[in-house]
Amino acid sequence: MSPRPRRGVLSPLESPKISDMDTVSKETRSWVMSRVKSKGSQVELIVIRALKRSSRTRFLTHSRNLPGCPDIAFPKLNLAIFVNGCFWHWHGCARCRMPASNRIYWQAKIARNAKRDKQTARKLNAQGWHYVNIWECDVVRGIARALLKLEALKQNERRR
Numbered sequence: 001m002s003p004r005p006r007r008g009v010l011s012p013l014e015s016p017k018i019s020d021m022d023t024v025s026k027e028t029r030s031w032v033m034s035r036v037k038s039k040g041s042q043v044e045l046i047v048i049r050a051l052k053r054s055s056r057t058r059f060l061t062h063s064r065n066l067p068g069c070p071d072i073a074f075p076k077l078n079l080a081i082f083v084n085g086c087f088w089h090w091h092g093c094a095r096c097r098m099p100a101s102n103r104i105y106w107q108a109k110i111a112r113n114a115k116r117d118k119q120t121a122r123k124l125n126a127q128g129w130h131y132v133n134i135w136e137c138d139v140v141r142g143i144a145r146a147l148l149k150l151e152a153l154k155q156n157e158r159r160r
C-alpha cells in the first residue's frame with residue numbers, strides 16, 4: 001500500500017489484512033485499522049483464536065440462532081459478545097475520527113449501525129441474553145487485556 005491514503009477513499013468493503021500493512025507507517029496502519037469492518041475482521045479473528053486456545057467455557061461463533069449473529073456466544077452464561085470496530089460502532093475513543101470527505105455517508109452508515117446494535121441488544125435481552133461489546137481498541141492494546149475484560153464479563157454473568 002502506498003503512502004497515507006486520502007481520507008474517505010477506502011471503501012467500507014475493503015478489509016485489509018494486517019500482513020498487508022506491515023510495511024506502511026504506524027499512522028496509516030491505524031487509520032486503516034480504524035475502518036476495518038467488524039464482521040470477519042482481523043480484530044474479531046484475533047479474539048476468537050485466542051479464546052480457542054484459552055477458554056474453558058464452551059462458546060459458539062457467529063451463531064445464526066441468536067439475534068444479531070453474535071461473534072462469540074457463551075450458551076451457559078447467556079452472554080453474547082460482539083467484537084466491534086470502534087469507528088463503525090462509534091465507540092467514542094481516539095479511533096473515531098470522522099473523515100473529512102463523504103461525511104454524510106459515514107454519519108448515516110454509523111447511525112444505521114448504532115440503531116441495529118440497539119435493536120440487537122433489545123432482542124437478545126428479550127430472550128434472556130446479555131449483550132456486551134469487546135472494542136477493537138481493547139484488542140489493539142493487547143489481546144491479554146481484551147481476554148481479561150472478557151473474563152470479567154463472564155464472572156459478572158455467573159454472579160447474576
Ligand SMILES: [Zn+2]
Pocket residue numbers: 086091092093094095135136137138
Ligand atoms: Zn475504541
